[in-house]
Amino acid sequence: MALYAPNQKLSLAPSTTNGNARTRRTRTKHPTVVRMAASSSDVAAYEEGQLERPKWAGETPLSRLVGALISFQPIFSVLKFGARQVLISTAEKNNIPWREMAREILESDVYKEMDSIQIPSVVYPDYYLNPFHAYDEGNLSWLAAAEAEAANLSMTRRAIPYASSLDEANHIMRGNWVKAIEQHHQQYSGKIRDILDIGCSIGVSATCLSDNFPSAEVTGLDLSPYFLAVAQFKEKRRSPRDNPIGWVHANGEDTGLTSKSFDLVSFAYVFHECPERAIIGLLREAFRLLRPGGTVAVNDIAPKSKILQELPPVLFTLMKSTEPFLDEYFLTDLERKMREVGFVNVQTVLTDPRHQTVTATVPH
Template sequence: MTAKLKPSWAGDDLLSQFVNALISIKPIFTLMKQQARKVLIKTAETNGVPWRENRRQLELAGIESMATAIANPEIVYPDYYQVPFHAYDDGNLCWQAAFEAESATYAMALRVWKDEPLTWQTAHDRLRHNFYDVVWQYVQQPIEQILDVGCSVGISTHSLHRYCQTHQSQAPRTVGLDLSPQMLAVAKFQDQHQAIADWVHGLAEQMPFTDDSFDLVTLQFVLHELPDQASKNIFQEIFAY
């Protein structure tokens, strides 16, 4: 049997068109969001990820002021970033999304191998390493500078940073870039040991770095969320470096 390159509900298949039609009907979309959220929370908490407790701890941490400090006031958010996304009416520009992103990420990994008795840690490591192992086949010299584009709350950034540390003799300098100041505030708060060199608020289409700044640039679980033109613009920006 030939493995599918994508799920049947993605792309331009009939099922995808049907799903998109349902999403366009607001009452149905609201119900779909609620059900998807319940499934993720149940998956997380059944497998040892305390979703609601994690959110509560972040709510009590008083990190909202960090978003103000980290935000670039000159940023103009593109239209595609100011629409409802996942289960959040304000997309990634809200605290609920930022406070729940880590738990949701671990739940997502568990859903990939839902028929296997994996811990959330094992599922997450497998998901990341499947990607990193392929990338590493093309690495021909030590990586000194890494940029993680669309870093969210930093899970991908830390995971990639640790992977590189264990696969070469020197630790890289790693930077996370994201368009959500809320996500970046959580990332900075969670980075207690300052393993990541910097958390930068910026557009992936117009990154605030000089040419040849990085040896490796990654986008993890980002492109499926973007319009085609935005993806093209991001790749043009990356290869300009």
């Protein structure tokens, strides 16, 4: 598969308006448009480790030790605080103005979006009410929503440390994900007209899909009305799209949307936040929502990533303290679950040093 790889130079070719857009670097302070690579000479060279998953994940003694430490409340509180400080200081060292970006949102009119976004009858599954990412209310707070973009950029920077800029890191990470989707869909299906991005958060993945598939109707769906409010707020401030993105507040396991109405259902960085039962529920709903020949794409942490398998103990302990379902995610055999739900053509590719994209098709 032709993907952006380490040491590959990005061209600055102008973007085109069709799905085969070329790489484009934005000149804005924070990148907003990411387009896929067009070159076919790129080589994917992301390294896998020797193991199925890191030693600090799953049922190993090391994993149990870390789990026991985290479940002890006083230690958990210290870790949570530490994890948050590390996230913010690492971001700011990488020129991501975390506190400034959050303040900009918190002092804006974003709150006005809530009325048009929130569906009061939505029921939150129990797993969703856990603390996530060092926020006691998990994804259900304005602070989490205001800090999500900085956190997202920081994750991108960590994933592609060899990139010469944040912009380039973003192009590699999101560009390879889009390219993996496009290649899978082209191989097994036709045109992508309708896209559902489940777990769209503050809209980064949904806007990226809309930028790359401009003729498609994109819907971003999430359980957090706070995140969706930020997504809608930010989207209203950019130039209008030919196909505006729709935002839906719902549980991705039971969306209430029409069966067989999408060509692509995407989950970007959603599954590592979910227990296995929710992963299965989300896959079943995607299967119901896709037309025959439709593609599901799951982008997330790669258990086989060499870098992750070699992470220093302090870092993986901090990581586990903010991700309550990380172990369950690492233990889930995703390809197998996809086949059990009914998907075919299941394929996994490392799309950056830390992440993989798993694509599959609903049979015709």
